[in-house]
Amino acid sequence: MPVSTPATAVIVGSGIVGAATAYFLTQHGVKVTLLDAVAPAAEATGAADGAVSVASKRPGPMMTAALSGVALYRELAATGLFSDIFKSRSTFIVAASNEECEVLHAHAAALAGAGVRVELLAAADVRQRFSALSTQARLVVEVHDEGHAIGYQIVHRFLTAAGVTVRRASPVRSILTGDGRCAAGVVTQDGEIRADIVIVAAGNGSAELLRLENVLTPRKGQLLVTERAPALNASMPGSIMSGRYLLSKGSQKGGVTVPRGLGLVIDPLRTGQFLIGGTREDHGSRQTNDLDAVGRILRHAVALVPKLASVRLLRSFAGLRTAVVDGLPLVGRIPGYENAFVATGFEGDGICLGPVVGRALASLACGAEPAIDLRPFAPSRFADHGVVA
């Protein structure tokens, strides 16, 4: 473990995790060089649903981390850094079938048991609290104190606040090995960049760099944005998450996923628009959206919020999340190195967890105690999978 704060760091990847880590390292007085194969927020961060949420989590390390993630957003909103880019709102989980009601009852109890403020709304309460919801909503659970943030805005804010410039179009070829168990920096197409510590937060790009092709896997998500619909938007007190999402996400079934899962989240944005998602697909290009998925998502959305039918769809887009085979992210020291770290594999939780993980990683790299428990996410659990060295 480094005995003192490093003077310099090189960070590979300027998604939300890399940008957050850069920001917090700068706060520790570290001089940061931030590299990206393309540009800031060019991949998953720029195509995320933006949930800052514990609503879909089961008790366990991910829920614990997500609670800290939400708390940090609130803190940074209160202190000014995120004041105008974090939207505080509830998440309303909606069950429309017997199966979904059953799962949702159990899920609400689990959330409550973990100290999350939840409220069960019966049909009459729903009509009053959330008039835009259709009568198909049989059971609604309001998860309080959640929020929404747009990934690329968070990245932009972190980078601007840290005063860090990004070296765009700078893919990293390898980690430069120094003496003993030390990394000396990284190798790019333009040559070596030396630094006291190396941090890999390169999303799916981390796989090749760290030889984790068998550990990290891309998971496509398709998302939709509507035009502004201010009246409908203002009538929604929070986001809607279909109870089916709990089934689709596999978080109730121990990480079992189907090749193409369809969930539904409808988030009323600060602009008056709606963000509607999404899919979880093990195959597919991030360049494409298909009518089949878009039509199914929207059919489900209109079933729950009928007034959406008259709102126009403005854009579709897609991104590739980085998933880890065991469903937990990969955060911590890279096996074989004293001074090289990785933070990736957040799948659909990168926006929620990016800042809090960036802060924890900066602490770890500076020899301080991280504010969240990173042990469940330690890369050493895959040490036999050919992580570098």
Place this chain on the structure above:
Amino acid sequence: MIEAQVLVIGAGPAGLAAAIEASRAGLAVTVVEQRETIGGAIYRQAVLGAPATYQPPAVRARWRRLVHDFAGCGITVRHGSVFLGIDGDGLAIVENRGTGHVEPVAAKAVIIAVGAIEKVLPRPGWNKAGVSTVGGLQIMMKETGRAPEGRILLAGSGPLLIAVAAQMARLGNAPVAVVEAGDPFRHPLTGGGLLAYPTLLAEALFYLKDVWLRGIPWLRATTVAGIEAGADGLVATLHDYTGTERRVAVDRIGLHDGIRPNDFGLSTPPGTSPVVVTAGDCREALGAVAAEADGRRAALSVIRLLQQREEVGTTAALRRERNAQGLLSELFAPVSARPLLSGLTDDTVLCRCENRTVGDLKALCGKEDPLSGREVKHNGRFAMGACQGRFCAENTARLMAELRQDAPAPSAVDLTGRRWPIRPVPIGALVCASDDTSKQE
């Protein structure tokens, strides 16, 4: 689900020529067209009872021949159908505005011929009510047979301004003036080059004679520097090449700074099916004659690509039109050497949908590290609105290039991306589309 051997998008000259050529080669062709008539913008037809548009005989002859040939092919045209793009499964997505449903089309080949859009450079006040595009005014005239009412100023650059001035005059309301940034008379040698293109020259003279005979002021080497609201209507401030300023009070202003391909958001499917070819002005904006030639080229390309041979390249007819348009661009090049956009005041609106200004973009681009087009879109909301970048992406990219000459110049597509729907579409219409497939679940 609709099935088609060849799907042609757009019934302007490129689409019609492509459909005719493909049909004559024995392929089954379906044409989708957003309007109720064929012809596109250039051959827009008048509503019943309205007088036909004042156009040179050669233009009318080209149209009659196209209509005749097209009618002889017995091709199905689906009117009221808006093309939304090609999805990741290779389906062409078409919104039927009649039924309010989205209709997926499975085609072996798709020829996209959706024409050009007008370029309009931002100027202070260009977003005020009463300001529209010159092409928009012309379309209205073609459809209704009536000139726009009131005192009209046409401004910008290019031969279209002259054509519309003549057409307005013929319909009884000549514009107050035509303001032209270039000055063709300064380039007599280039003008002489037009002698090699007699049809084009005849077309130019056909309209110019009306402008001269009726004494419509053609203010060359002059620009509209700003538009303000006046006591009754609008006041345009004109700057000529000597630096002289004058003000003109009018009711409406038409702006036009050329045309560019209407290729916003167009993507090709990831695989090899369907074969997708773009044709006409949406591939390269060279006008109606070139569009027809390019439509034929596209159809031949489709035939070859379906046989897994290579696409047909630029033809001699296309090269000729490209040269002619090149001459016109030189003739109408702006006389003032000032940068087009970076000299604009900070409060000049760049993106009308999201109300983003020149100053907003300058603030974003003033950082040490130059932002990419996509970052400017994300963090500045340029090209993010309902027009999906049609009116601002190119101007934003151009201003970025003027501001950051140290960075690679971004293009409009860096801001817009390539995604469907290329036009906003009601969610209800898409929901109907998926009903079809849901029955098979």
